[in-house]
Amino acid sequence: MHHGPMRSNSTHRKLHAVARLLAAAGLTADAYLHARLAESYDAVSATLSQGTLFRIEAATAALAALLFLVWRHPLADAFAWTVAAGGLAALLLYRYVDIGELGPLPSMYEPAWFTDKNLVVIAQVLTLLATSVLLLTRRRRRGHA
Amino acid sequence: MLVRLRSRPPHMVLTIAGLCMLIVLVGCSSSGGPAPTSPSPSAPSSASVSEERIVIKHFRFEPVDLAVAPGARVSVVNEDSAPHTVTAKAADAFDTGTVKGGETATFTAPPAAGTYRYVCSIHPSMTGTLTVR
Numbered sequence: 001m002h003h004g005p006m007r008s009n010s011t012h013r014k015l016h017a018v019a020r021l022l023a024a025a026g027l028t029a030d031a032y033l034h035a036r037l038a039e040s041y042d043a044v045s046a047t048l049s050q051g052t053l054f055r056i057e058a059a060t061a062a063l064a065a066l067l068f069l070v071w072r073h074p075l076a077d078a079f080a081w082t083v084a085a086g087g088l089a090a091l092l093l094y095r096y097v098d099i100g101e102l103g104p105l106p107s108m109y110e111p112a113w114f115t116d117k118n119l120v121v122i123a124q125v126l127t128l129l130a131t132s133v134l135l136l137t138r139r140r141r142r143g144h145a
Numbered sequence: 146m147l148v149r150l151r152s153r154p155p156h157m158v159l160t161i162a163g164l165c166m167l168i169v170l171v172g173c174s175s176s177g178g179p180a181p182t183s184p185s186p187s188a189p190s191s192a193s194v195s196e197e198r199i200v201i202k203h204f205r206f207e208p209v210d211l212a213v214a215p216g217a218r219v220s221v222v223n224e225d226s227a228p229h230t231v232t233a234k235a236a237d238a239f240d241t242g243t244v245k246g247g248e249t250a251t252f253t254a255p256p257a258a259g260t261y262r263y264v265c266s267i268h269p270s271m272t273g274t275l276t277v278r
Contacts (some may be wrong), residue, residue, distance in 0.1 A: 040203045
């Protein structure tokens with residue numbers, strides 16, 4: 001009776017399926033929230049407005065979600081991880097540090113937490129965790145001659 | 146480089162991907178309507194109205210300049226999801242404190258006539274003026 005490897009494969013597949021679903025949900029929520037908030041943040045502007053940056057984040061997260069689901073490749077997983085990590089880093093930086101205008105970027109310092117911002121953080125952390133699981137527990141596919 | 150799609154669950158994957166794109170498009174379209182750049186019809190802009198009101202929408206005070214009587218009560222309606230404040234630059238003149246998204250706060254205009262500049266202390270790029278006369 002050698003069920004060990006089969007069970008292990010099954011568990012691995014389930015883990016990856018759940019992680020993939022959670023990451024896709026996180027990216028979609030990230031894209032939706034940024035798209036919805038963009039218009040309000042158009043007033044925060046320098047050469048670029050914060051609304052424009054939100055639209056770029058929304059488009060990038062949507063593209064990452066699409067790639068992530070259609071193209072099951074570590075590069076797609078890494079791209080999704082990078083989008084979530086970059087968005088989260090920017091959010092936390094501008095939540096706690098007043099760096100003012102930076103080149104074409106407006107001053108986006110916002111020392112407050114509120115529902116939409118909390119949801120964005122949850123979505124990005126979820127994406128980070130799920131894509132980390134996918135990247136760290138990936139098994140090499142055995143090639144067939 | 147050719148992208149090789151895995152053949153296992155193409156219908157499921159494409160369905161989920163389509164749903165994701167649909168949700169994002171709905172998000173874009175809900176914010177992509179005509180931008181209400183003019184003052185909201187619910188925000189009175191004249192000092193002749195007895196109940197004075199400042200509406201905050203899309204990170205702007207409406208009206209930007211409001212004239213009120215000394216000691217008038219001014220309500221502040223925050224229609225954004227982000228929190229805002231109406232905080233006088235002159236110390237202790239008036240301050241709503243944090244008004245959460247969707248909530249309303251009130252403050253009392255100063256008794257002394259004059260022009261009072263105010264800001265949102267959370268988003269200092271938001272400015273307005275309250276004239277007491």
